[in-house]
Amino acid sequence: MIFNYCPICGSKLIIKDSWDEGGVPYCEIDKTMFFDLPKPCVVVAVIKDDKILLLKQSYIFKNSKVLISGYVGIGESVEDTVYREVKEETGIDIENIKYLGSDFVKGKELLMLTYMAKYKSGDINKSSEVEWLDWSHIEDALCEMSEDEVGKRVVRKVLKEMGYDGKKAFRCEGNQCEI
Numbered sequence: 001m002i003f004n005y006c007p008i009c010g011s012k013l014i015i016k017d018s019w020d021e022g023g024v025p026y027c028e029i030d031k032t033m034f035f036d037l038p039k040p041c042v043v044v045a046v047i048k049d050d051k052i053l054l055l056k057q058s059y060i061f062k063n064s065k066v067l068i069s070g071y072v073g074i075g076e077s078v079e080d081t082v083y084r085e086v087k088e089e090t091g092i093d094i095e096n097i098k099y100l101g102s103d104f105v106k107g108k109e110l111l112m113l114t115y116m117a118k119y120k121s122g123d124i125n126k127s128s129e130v131e132w133l134d135w136s137h138i139e140d141a142l143c144e145m146s147e148d149e150v151g152k153r154v155v156r157k158v159l160k161e162m163g164y165d166g167k168k169a170f171r172c173e174g175n176q177c178e179i
């Protein structure tokens, strides 16, 4: 989030010099600086044996499946968000979460914190927000997620973590995908 107006009083912000940060949006009434804020969200690849949990929400991508994701809430740790989002969207409990690195989506100011997690227990009970949700074979994930670039980077890391040494999972790289 980049602030142009004060979120407290609504005044137009001026740019004020901060000695260590350069020019920062500043409200002269509230005497407060409003630093640019990325929106932190989590992306989670849930793994069960050789399967990965994918979902479909056509408002995100029309023809592509995606990983589970959600915004970090105020008052929770990023790890809390990982467990909560998976539970809310899928009904499933996870364990052994592992951080896989972050990715910034320009234009949306999204800071995506990516994780893999192991399925622990529970049956799929999809939330009403989710159009479609099911396990896919890990070898089909990259093809099925054709439009989701961040998600595909996560899946490539998951394949590495799993010690995957086959070729089938990468058949769509270079547009050889046939599904």
Ligand SMILES: [Zn+2]
Pocket (backbone or CB within 6 Å): 006, 007, 008, 009, 010, 011, 027, 028, 029, 030, 031
């Ligand atoms: Zn203000």
